[in-house]
Amino acid sequence: MSSVIKSELEKLNKKELFEIATLRKISIPNNWSKSLIVELLALNVSIDNIPKIKPVPLIHRIKTDSAxxxxxxxxxxxxxxxxxxxxxxxxxxxxxxxxxxxxxxxxxxxxxxxxxxxxxxxxxxxxxxxxxxxxxxxxxxxxxxxxxxxxxxxxxxxxxxxxxxxxxxxxxxxxxxxxxxxxxxxxxxxxxxxxxxxxxxxxxxxxxxxxxxxxxxxxxxxxxxxxxxxxxxxxxxxxxxxxxxxxxxxxxxxxxxxxxxxxxxxxxxxxxxxxxxxxxxxxxxxxxKRHATKNLEEVFLKITGRRIMEEI
Amino acid sequence: MKYQVLVALVKMELKKFIRQPANLFLNLLFPAVLTIVFLFAFSDPEMGMDINSVVPGLIVYAVIFLIMTIAQSFSSERQEGLLKRLNTTPMTSAEFMGSQIITHMMISIVQVIVVLMLAYFLGFRPQSGIEGILLSLPVVAIFALSSVGLGLITATISKTPEAATGISFIFILPMMFFGTFIPITSTTQQIASFIPSYYLVDALKLIFEGDWMNTNILLDLAVISIFSILVVLFGIILFKKYGSR
The missing domain is CATH 3.40.50.300 (P-loop containing nucleotide triphosphate hydrolases)
Structure with missing residues (x-):
């Protein structure tokens, strides 16, 4: 979604953002921050639409010669x-x-x-x-x-x-x-x-x-x-x-x-x-690569959205 | 304790004092104005008070207001995240608290000089002469330790600088009313014996009278020293444990 839409959304208050979400039939938890709602609306996805992703094993250590x-x-x-x-x-x-x-x-x-x-x-x-x-x-x-x-x-x-x-x-x-x-x-x-x-x-x-x-x-x-x-x-x-x-x-x-x-x-x-x-x-x-997204921002929204959805 | 660190912190504290108009007003201008007003209002021999007995009270008045300045300063620095940041540097607690003590002892000496100079122009002539004035400086500086301690205690209790202002009066008011120059009756005398500023006033009176061999001076100095050291240690421990974050 273009950055123009995102910048327009950022001008709105939280109540107005919730109204847009309702119109788009997107459910958003009340405790979400404004920035997160803007990100989600800009991507035009609902957390309901985000597929449940199987937990991936965490790589705790990068392969390198450095200690x-x-x-x-x-x-x-x-x-x-x-x-x-x-x-x-x-x-x-x-x-x-x-x-x-x-x-x-x-x-x-x-x-x-x-x-x-x-x-x-x-x-x-x-x-x-x-x-x-x-x-x-x-x-x-x-x-x-x-x-x-x-x-x-x-x-x-x-x-x-x-x-x-x-x-x-x-x-x-x-x-x-x-x-x-x-x-x-x-x-x-x-x-x-x-x-x-x-x-x-x-x-x-x-x-x-x-x-x-x-x-x-x-x-x-x-x-x-x-x-x-x-x-x-x-x-x-x-x-x-x-x-x-x-x-x-x-x-x-x-x-x-x-x-x-x-x-x-x-x-x-x-x-x-x-x-x-x-x-x-x-x-x-x-x-x-792991989350099949084009950028890190989408990875972020995908996995933090998923966690919130699981807890609702 | 690193000398370079201590000097850097003292310089910073002195700049804070000088560059903040509220500090200058409360700790230098206010005592100066009070000196002028109170010397005119209270230095009446018919009331049993003359200029020589009022001056020690005015000095104490100035020093006890340091409690408020210190409490406000610590609370606002905590609120702005400055204390947290200072805690992440190699600076030790001893260096930080040492700088507070040195700075406020220096400020208290300046306060004494301001009050005494004004009082001199208004007719204050201590029998002790210059020796008494010089002796009064370290005595007041020791008492300033208690202002640092009480300021730290106030900052620990207060969540905001505004609250610190109000809470500091818990300590300031009793010292103002029972331990300065307001006439003491037999009832208030008993209360005053629990107020440390009373002993400082008494000590300064005896010093300015040149009565240095009076055993009461030793008693006064002992009370002032013990109280100040205990309060500042308690304040440091309390603030370090509960107030610095």
């Missing part, structure tokens, strides 16, 4: 009655760009937060570069960089001051810090605004600064939690190009995003998570 840098075993996280992550097993290879996709509330950010040591797992073990997350967090903090979902920057500081603060917290030397700050500001187009207080930045500029802060320590492993959300198309393109360039520097990147097209283009492997479970894993090509 896994992140090993997740039987990971579970519960918040009182809610299971955010259930029995997650995954290995991420050094130098790969791994995308974790899933609908809102699927457990992507919780997984990232546990990998960063922000949250403690209820069950399971995680090893990052040979260090146990629950036991050797201090060692892990030295090799990771985080770009969180919210633009977590100090608004009363300018971009340069924000970057330098986080660089110093990572004990980056003065010369290196200056060089990296200049380079990153230039690459993401923030040089001109770098001496203005971040409180006056647009949403897109804040996201760029958020990303730069996550990279200032030149980390071995980078966690990018929806790094381009809220950016306009031009800024998003530039940022995706930049993320692509990180791959060339052999960084291990764990990315979550709702921009599936970009994830398809950049990712070495993709994991799709829903209701806290990893329901699909493989290279984008493998997944498209």
């Amino acid at each position: 896994p840098i992140i090993v997740i075993k039987d990971l579970a996280k519960k918040f009182e009655d809610i299971t955010a992550i259930e029995n997650l097993n995954l290995e991420i290879i050094e130098g790969e760009l791994f995308s974790l996709l899933g609908p809102n509330g699927a457990g992507k950010t919780t997984t990232i937060n546990i990998l960063n040591g922000i949250m403690k797992p209820t069950k399971g073990t995680i090893s990052i570069a040979g260090f146990d997350v629950t036991k050797n967090l201090d060692a892990i903090k030295k090799i990771i960089g985080l770009c969180p979902q919210e633009a977590a920057v100090f608004k009363f500081l300018n971009a340069r001051e924000n970057i330098e603060l986080f660089g110093k917290l990572h004990s980056v030397s003065k010369e290196e810090l200056e060089e990296r700050t200049d380079n990153l500001l230039e690459l993401l187009g923030l040089t001109e605004a770098s001496k203005r207080k971040a409180g006056g930045y647009s949403g897109g500029m804040l996201r760029k600064l958020n990303l730069i802060i996550g990279l200032i320590s030149d980390p071995k492993i980078v966690f990018l939690d929806e790094p381009t959300v809220g950016m306009d198309a031009r800024a998003r393109r530039k940022t995706w190009e930049f993320i692509g360039s990180l791959k060339e520097k052999k960084k291990t990147i764990i990315l979550t995003t709702h921009y599936i097209e970009e994830a398809e283009a950049l990712s070495d492997r993709v994991g799709i998570i829903d209701y806290g479970k990893l329901i699909e894993l493989g290279t984008p090509k493998e997944l498209m």
Whole structure:
């Protein structure tokens, strides 16, 4: 379906989208997010029409000579009655760009937060570069960089001051810090605004600064939690190009995003998570072949739609 | 503890204080205005109060409002995901809390200087001279530790910066009414003995009178030090366990 229809649908509110769905005799669960309804209506398919797909065995490990840098075993996280992550097993290879996709509330950010040591797992073990997350967090903090979902920057500081603060917290030397700050500001187009207080930045500029802060320590492993959300198309393109360039520097990147097209283009492997479970894993090509679709977005809708349908 | 990290954090905290007009108003301008107003309103010898007995209360007044600033700051940084982000850096808790303590001790010293300078222009002449003024600075700085602790406790209880503002008054109001310069009757005296700011006011009065050999000073300093250290430790533990995420 054309992107024109999708952009038109995005202008409507959730109630109007439900009315269209009713007219088209498409049943949509009430708890679906607006973006998911738009995707489904744009594809013009009903979840009732999506064939039940036999569960495929998950490929937990990519065939490569490189060693896994992140090993997740039987990971579970519960918040009182809610299971955010259930029995997650995954290995991420050094130098790969791994995308974790899933609908809102699927457990992507919780997984990232546990990998960063922000949250403690209820069950399971995680090893990052040979260090146990629950036991050797201090060692892990030295090799990771985080770009969180919210633009977590100090608004009363300018971009340069924000970057330098986080660089110093990572004990980056003065010369290196200056060089990296200049380079990153230039690459993401923030040089001109770098001496203005971040409180006056647009949403897109804040996201760029958020990303730069996550990279200032030149980390071995980078966690990018929806790094381009809220950016306009031009800024998003530039940022995706930049993320692509990180791959060339052999960084291990764990990315979550709702921009599936970009994830398809950049990712070495993709994991799709829903209701806290990893329901699909493989290279984008493998997944498209397995589900007989033209693109990753259709794979995503197919399998996340199927899961919801099974639970109704 | 890394010196470079500590300095970077203190610099950031000081910039936060200076660049946010609300902080400057609440912690510097407000005590300055109060100093002028209260010295005119209360420094009446017929009321049993003169300018020399009002000034210690004004200093305490300024320092206890740091509770609100600290609580708001922690709550909003938590809400904006900044504390989470800081937690993912190699910075240690000791460096972070150390920077909070150093910054707010520095701010409290600036507050004392502002109040004393204004009071001086309005006629405040401590018998102790400059020595008493210099001695008052570390004493107030130690008390500022308790403001950091109570700010952390407030931030732990509060879910939002707005709630932190309201909840901070649980600690501010009793100290304002029972532990500053408002005349203390025999009934309020008993209550005041449980309020730590009362001991700071008493200590400052004795210091400014030059009565340094008075055993009450030692008692006051002991109460202030023990209370401040216990509160700041409790605040740090509580905030680290329940309030930082």
